[in-house]
Amino acid sequence: MLDDVFEExxxxxxxxxxxxxxxxxxxxxxxxxxxxxxxxxxxRDGVSNPIRRRLLSSLVEMTQNIIHYAQDTLxxxxxxxxxxRWGSISVTLTQGHYLLECAxxxxxxQAHTLRERIEPLRLxxxxxxxxxxxxAIRQDTPDGSKGAGLGLLTIARDAxxxxxxxxxxxxxxxxxxxxxxxxxx
Amino acid sequence: xxxxxxxxxxxxxxxxxxxxQHTLSLKGESYPENATSFYGGVLERVRQYLAGCKGTEIRIxxxxxxxxxxxxxxxxSMFDAFNQAALAGNEVSLNWFHDEDxxxxxxxxxxxxxxxxxxxxxxxxxxxx
Numbered sequence: 001m002l003d004d005v006f007e008e009x010x011x012x013x014x015x016x017x018x019x020x021x022x023x024x025x026x027x028x029x030x031x032x033x034x035x036x037x038x039x040x041x042x043x044r045d046g047v048s049n050p051i052r053r054r055l056l057s058s059l060v061e062m063t064q065n066i067i068h069y070a071q072d073t074l075x076x077x078x079x080x081x082x083x084x085r086w087g088s089i090s091v092t093l094t095q096g097h098y099l100l101e102c103a104x105x106x107x108x109x110q111a112h113t114l115r116e117r118i119e120p121l122r123l124x125x126x127x128x129x130x131x132x133x134x135x136a137i138r139q140d141t142p143d144g145s146k147g148a149g150l151g152l153l154t155i156a157r158d159a160x161x162x163x164x165x166x167x168x169x170x171x172x173x174x175x176x177x178x179x180x181x182x183x184x185x
Numbered sequence: 186x187x188x189x190x191x192x193x194x195x196x197x198x199x200x201x202x203x204x205x206q207h208t209l210s211l212k213g214e215s216y217p218e219n220a221t222s223f224y225g226g227v228l229e230r231v232r233q234y235l236a237g238c239k240g241t242e243i244r245i246x247x248x249x250x251x252x253x254x255x256x257x258x259x260x261x262s263m264f265d266a267f268n269q270a271a272l273a274g275n276e277v278s279l280n281w282f283h284d285e286d287x288x289x290x291x292x293x294x295x296x297x298x299x300x301x302x303x304x305x306x307x308x309x310x311x312x313x314x
Contacts, residue, residue, distance in 0.1 A: 028218040032195045035216075049284045049313060053251055060216045060253050067218065081219050134296060137257050150254035158289075 019091040019098075025074060025084045031063045038091065054158035054185050055091075055098055061151045062102040062181065063089050070104035071176055097160065103180045111167045111177040117152050118181075122162040129156050159183040186237070189230050197223055198249060204234045210246040220255035228263055235270040243267070243275055248282035248311075249290075264297050264304070271303035278305035285310035 019041055020034060035056055042052045066087035074084040087104030106114065121129065133153045156163055166180040186204050193199035198213035209231075217223040245267060252260060264279070271277040281297070283290035291308065298306040 028196065031216075036195060048286060050287045050289070053284075053287060053289070056251060057253070060251075064216070064218070064253065064255075080222055083218065130292075137261055137296070138300070150257060154254045 017093045019093060021088075021090040021092075023088040024086065026063055026066050026070075026087050026089065027082070027084045028067065031060065031067070034063070034089075035059065051185065055100075058100050058155050058158055058183050058185060059089070059091065061155050062100060062183075063087075065151050066102060066104045069106065069110060071107055071110075072105050098185045100183045100185065101180065103178060105170070105173075105176050106167075106179045108175055108177065111179065114152075114165070114179055115167060118163060118165050121152065121156045122164075124156075126157075129153065133157050155181075155183050158185060160185055186230075186234060189227070191227070200227055202227075202230065202234070207238075207241055208244045208246070210248070212246075212248045214250050215252035215256040215260075217253075217256070220253070220259050224256070224259035224263070228259065228266065231263060231266055235266060235275075238270055238273075238275050241275045243270065243277045245277065245279045246282065247279065250284070261297075261300075264301055268301035268303050271301075271305075276305070277303070278307065280307050280309050282309045282311055284313045 019038060022030075022034070038056065038059060039052075042055065047055070066089070067083050067085055070085035070087045072086035074086075075082065085104070087102060089102045090100070092099045092101075121132075124132065133150070136150050136153055152163075161184050164182045166178075168178045168180070170176050170178055188204050189200060189202040191197070191200040193213040196214065196216045196218075198211050198215045201210040201212070203209070215223075249260075267277050267279065279297070281294035283294065291310070294306070294308050297304070298308075
């Protein structure tokens, strides 16, 4: 299985262009470790502070979205903290841009909400996204949202281009959908 | 009332609220797993402190290199509380420290400045190279 992944990523892995590729149970301590490691890489690459902050921000938002909302969980949903949830997060450097991708399982209701939130973002100009963000931080937190509903807006604000995403129904587990999100910075 | 000090961790900021000196500082990065858990208690203490302030000169120093989406709203609530205290007759100044090249952090400071005009807001760009 892993050799398939290596084969597919082949050159990317050996050229050191995959900053990391993690698929498994994600948690806050793991996120912190990823952030600290990524900082070292960014410092070594001499990435400017603003881009550095955008990259770290998107990494955090994507990973915490998985920790907060992914359907595959080892920990009970009612638990406030120390969540362990399954998902994937990868950061690759290609042609001078960083590509951040994440994936996790969601239920049908979440898939619907995600589509409703992301589609408008894809059509907005950068100025419109910033405006939407400014409004969102002043609004009340939407029901069921642990992050003030701001996560996706934050990623969109920092990305270089419109977010791309996919929602793939899982025939093996009906009623659930695999959500994939890509951001370029 | 007792001062509040919470040591920084890689994902939560240092909270150094010296109530006795009326100087409150927040410094570091903020991306706790549960922002409400982290900031809830802090906000409570801030509100208690502010309730006892009358005509007081309060200095707030915020130097957050990064804060996640869920921290953002809670920070806004905190600035709102400070603004209320300013409207109630205290002299509240806010120093907003950020990397001089970071537009987003600068702009966020401006949002606070606009929304909370009773605060004496100072933008402080810092060379972090």
